[in-house]
Amino acid sequence: xxxxxxxxxxxxxxxxxxxxxxxxxxxxxxxxxxxxxxxxxxxxxxxxxxxxxxxxxxxxxxxxxxxxxxxxxxxxxxxxxxxxxxxxxxxxxxxxxxxxxxxxxxxxxxxxxxxxxxxxxxxxxxxxxxxxxxxxxxxxxxxxxxxxxxxxxxxxxxxxxxxxxxxxxxxxxxxxxxxxxxxxxxxxxxxxxxxxxxxxxxxxxxxxxxxxxxxxxxxxxxxxxxxxxxxxxxxxxxxxxxxxxxxxxxxxxxxxxxxxxxxxxxxxxxxxxxxxxxxxxxxxxxxxxxxxxxxxxxxxxxxxxxxxxxxxxxxxxxxxxxxxxxxxxxxxxxx
Ligand SMILES: C[S@@+](CC[C@H](N)C(=O)[O-])C[C@H]1O[C@@H](n2cnc3c(N)ncnc32)[C@H](O)[C@@H]1O
Numbered sequence: 360x361x362x363x364x365x366x367x368x369x370x371x372x373x374x375x376x377x378x379x380x381x382x383x384x385x386x387x388x389x390x391x392x393x394x395x396x397x398x399x400x401x402x403x404x405x406x407x408x409x410x411x412x413x414x415x416x417x418x419x420x421x422x423x424x425x426x427x428x429x430x431x432x433x434x435x436x437x438x439x440x441x442x443x444x445x446x447x448x449x450x451x452x453x454x455x456x457x458x459x460x461x462x463x464x465x466x467x468x469x470x471x472x473x474x475x476x477x478x479x480x481x482x483x484x485x486x487x488x489x490x491x492x493x494x495x496x497x498x499x500x501x502x503x504x505x506x507x508x509x510x511x512x513x514x515x516x517x518x519x520x521x522x523x524x525x526x527x528x529x530x531x532x533x534x535x536x537x538x539x540x541x542x543x544x545x546x547x548x549x550x551x552x553x554x555x556x557x558x559x560x561x562x563x564x565x566x567x568x569x570x571x572x573x574x575x576x577x578x579x580x581x582x583x584x585x586x587x588x589x590x591x592x593x594x595x596x597x598x599x600x601x602x603x604x605x606x607x608x609x610x611x612x613x614x615x616x617x618x619x620x621x622x623x624x625x626x627x628x629x630x631x632x633x634x635x636x637x638x639x640x641x642x643x644x645x646x647x648x649x650x651x652x653x654x655x656x657x658x659x660x661x662x663x664x665x666x667x668x669x670x671x672x673x674x675x676x677x678x679x680x681x682x683x684x685x686x687x688x689x690x691x692x693x694x
Pocket of ligand 1: 603
């Protein structure tokens with residue numbers, strides 16, 4: 360039986376968890392009945408909702424370790440009672456339902472980038488507006504913007520061959536496509552729909568005149584194949600390789616092997632950039648408990664270890680975007 364369908368009775372929960380949860384659901388119901396829901400979330404309502412959630416993570420966790428343990432009765436109960444209220448937000452519902460088999464599909468990512476709340480009712484739109492401003496989602500937008508800046512900077516340094524691994528619809532490249540022209544752009548993603556969307560976006564911004572069509576390589580496949588078929592990524596064939604939104608799913612061993620493979624593909628003087636959420640990000644408990652979306656988190660030292668010992672590392676540093684939710688490993692190969 361699905362644990363969601365049989366939450367424990369109230370009396371079996373520590374009182375503070377049960378009351379924290381009922382405070383949250385009562386507040387959401389009160390909001391829905393109020394006029395406030397017809398306008399975008401005010402900062403006081405957003406702050407209050409954040410605080411109500413923090414109460415739940417504190418009450419449902421252990422001292423020093425807030426959050427609801429995976430598959431715990433508290434988490435099941437949270438999902439049964441609070442879940443359906445949050446999933447009225449279109450973006451949160453997509454994360455929860457995972458219609459393409461995983462949470463961060465390109466359509467969900469595009470919703471984050473568009474940042475336009477949708478919904479049929481005021482409450483649906485309110486929740487979507489609130490969700491789109493969550494720190495982890497802002498971090499994704501910040502990451503895109505940082506990458507766009509790096510693309511411009513690397514182009515100015517002479518980079519002409521770029522590869523985006525687990526590209527989605529490549530919004531950071533689309534954003535700069537009118538400003539800079541790379542000779543060769545390789546997008547690798549397991550989802551053909553994401554690659555089709557990227558092509559549509561490049562065409563829409565006028566970045567793909569017919570004569571330059573061959574400059575774009577759309578490579579539908581898994582990074583697993585990249586590791587197995589050694590010929591697919593020629594050594595030193597790229598000036599800039601980056602991957603954002605993939606390493607959060609890779610185990611240590613896989614991440615190491617893939618990093619070595621990508622590093623070999625970077626030409627002398629080139630750049631490798633890898634993004635990863637960290638475990639301290641304030642959205643973590645919500646993502647795990649409300650959305651059943653678990654990531655493999657990395658701190659700066661974990662990211663730096665990925666390039667430790669690789670040949671020709673001239674410089675490796677970690678940058679953190681403004682919300683503090685995620686890091687970017689930035690490694691330069693000796694020229
Ligand atoms: C969170 S999205 C990030 C997309 C894009 N980099 C962005 O930041 O908008 C993750 C992407 O990784 C792709 N992906 C997941 N696992 C993959 C794998 N094993 N090989 C290739 N692509 C993968 C998914 O199809 C999806 O487009």
